[in-house]
Amino acid sequence: MSRYTEITPELYELAEKVKRNCVIDPELYQKYDVKRGLRDISGKGVLAGLTDICEVHSYTIVDSEYVPCEGKLYYRGIDVEEIIAGFTEDDRYGFEEVTYLLLFGELPTEKQLQEFIQQLEHYRSLPPSFVRDVIMKAPSKDMMNTLARSVLTLYSYDEKADDISIENVLRQGLQLIALFPLLAVYGYKAYRHFHFGKSLVIHPPKAGLSTAENLLYMLRSNKQYSKLEAKILDIALVLHAEHGGGNNSTFTTHVVTSSGTDTYSTIAASLGSLKGPRHGGANIKVMQMFDDLKENIKDWTDEEEVARYLSDVLNKKAFDKSGLIYGMGHAVYSISDPRANVLKQYVKSLSEEKNMQEEFALYEMVERLAPEIIARERKIYKGVSANVDFYSGFVYRMLGLPVELYTPIFAVARISGWIAHRLEELNNGGKIIRPAYKSISKHKPYIKLKDREQNVELKIAER
Structure with missing residues (x-):
């Protein structure tokens, strides 16, 4: 391993400080009505600008x-x-x-x-x-x-x-x-x-x-x-x-x-x-998830077996343990993503040309089952449907495009x-975009270098 990419024990120790000292209590976001991701709890975006495009x-x-x-x-x-x-x-x-x-x-x-x-x-x-x-x-x-x-x-x-x-x-x-x-x-x-x-x-x-x-x-x-x-x-x-x-x-x-x-x-x-991977790289995640699904279920046509896999993905037991069924849900759309609907119309004909009808049927099954499973096992504030990434990766694979180019x-x-x-x-425009962030830091005095060792020992004792 190159010395430029090696994670040394010293780096691990410093990383622990980041994990320990850079944490914000999630309840404070609700207390100060902070729209995380610039969206409210229902998924409606905070108005940040106007566009005619x-x-x-x-x-x-x-x-x-x-x-x-x-x-x-x-x-x-x-x-x-x-x-x-x-x-x-x-x-x-x-x-x-x-x-x-x-x-x-x-x-x-x-x-x-x-x-x-x-x-x-x-x-x-x-x-x-x-x-x-x-x-x-x-x-x-x-x-x-x-x-x-x-x-x-x-x-x-x-x-x-x-x-x-x-x-x-x-x-x-x-x-x-x-x-x-x-x-x-x-x-x-x-x-x-x-x-x-x-x-x-x-x-x-x-x-x-x-x-x-x-x-x-x-x-x-x-x-x-x-x-x-x-x-x-x-x-x-x-x-x-x-x-x-x-x-x-x-x-x-x-x-x-x-x-x-x-x-x-x-x-x-x-x-x-x-x-x-939460934006343009999502279609790669969809493809990887389907590859994992096909490796871990015996019968692609068995709805119960596919549903169990999706439930395991949702509960962080399968695939990448993220708890996300990739390609399902969108920050804005709830009932349907029009881009997914349009693309799906052409996916069927391409799957027939490429003799990949079985894979297309599996995609259709997951598209139907996933929203039901998410609604049953998650508290959601708006509907969930397939997004454009759900089918785009499948299209690119049928076209023989390398995954590196998705x-x-x-x-x-x-x-x-x-x-x-x-x-x-x-x-x-004419104005620089600069939204507000509220500081939650408590004010504290500067400690001189010679006194800091003692201060660190006190902190450790408190923990």
């Missing part, structure tokens, strides 16, 4: 009461389900159209859409030697860290990196939207070559292909993909492109933007947020929303 709709108000309803997602006021129905009916890819809508607040004409796609294609090339000098050097085992490092390094190649005018940030944003698929795929190719000795084959993106098509084209050694595969990946990108200003990574975008910093620092911070593909989609929110914050 996206609406996440999960309840209606009846006689001044909040009543949960089927979830709805609107991009610039347009139902995302209608958007998807529109471009699929025309047999088109939709991610570029949705990106235009999010950034500019209106649907493009056919001419505007083609010009926008050409603009993205123009920006879809990395600086000379960037792959060799940055991506190939010290490749990380985590592609989100690779993405963040690449984004921060792009700052060095930008002569106007610190210019936060709307025109310049839009230019930077379009470049990042265009480059994220390359950064993700090339980072993965370098990782599998240097860590596992796999062949290193890098395909440049192909003009005329959509973002979804180029992802599959660059990733696969033979550059081949079916139309259904590309269409479902495109729909997944559309569904992940934006989710309101309050989700963790987008709120990070607003917070960091409000400080006046550059675009590259802002997006690197948002990537750090999205990496977390969260980066989320980022490839969400960068559109982040840039839209950064532009909105710059256009309407």
Whole structure:
């Protein structure tokens, strides 16, 4: 073990001090009416800002009461389900159209859409030697860290990196939207070559292909993909492109933007947020949980056996002992997550193409059983339903995508929303975001260094 990563006895001792001295009594959150996670006990978020980009709709108000309803997602006021129905009916890819809508607040004409796609294609090339000098050097085992490092390094190649005018940030944003698929795929190719000795084959993106098509084209050694595969990946990108200003990574975008910093620092911070298993990394946890389920039950069709496993997961007896059934529940939605509903429609057809109908049936069973088990064994204040992560990981597995790219593909989609929110914050902000934290520390005198040994002994005696 490297001396840089070794946890020494001295570090363990210091860590114990952190565990002992950095604890806040949970009852104090109720006493001072602190909204933990900026949400109240019913799950309703604390109003921290306004946005015209996206609406996440999960309840209606009846006689001044909040009543949960089927979830709805609107991009610039347009139902995302209608958007998807529109471009699929025309047999088109939709991610570029949705990106235009999010950034500019209106649907493009056919001419505007083609010009926008050409603009993205123009920006879809990395600086000379960037792959060799940055991506190939010290490749990380985590592609989100690779993405963040690449984004921060792009700052060095930008002569106007610190210019936060709307025109310049839009230019930077379009470049990042265009480059994220390359950064993700090339980072993965370098990782599998240097860590596992796999062949290193890098395909440049192909003009005329959509973002979804180029992802599959660059990733696969033979550059081949079916139309259904590309269409479902495109729909997944559309569904992940934006989710309101309050989700963790987008709120990070607003917070960091409000400080006046550059675009590259802002997006690197948002990537750090999205990496977390409670946010963009959740679909990986769903896949790992299902792998564990399939290893530990004998009959996938036995509802009682599956229900027992889910109960064990909930009671910290199975899987990662976290007590969480991953892919179930959402901070906002209660009755349904519209993104999960849309994705599920296409998952069935893809499972038939890939001959994975048994796995799809298992997913459907868990989706039905988990809310019943959670409601029976947990005190919950709102409904629980499958969220988008429940099916997205399964989609990516059927597409043959490596698990290391699950969260980066989320980022490839969400960068559109982040840039839209950064532009909105710059256009309407003007104040640094700084919420209040109440201190619960008791005032105490400073103890001189020579007297502290005696003070420590007293503390130990008191314990």
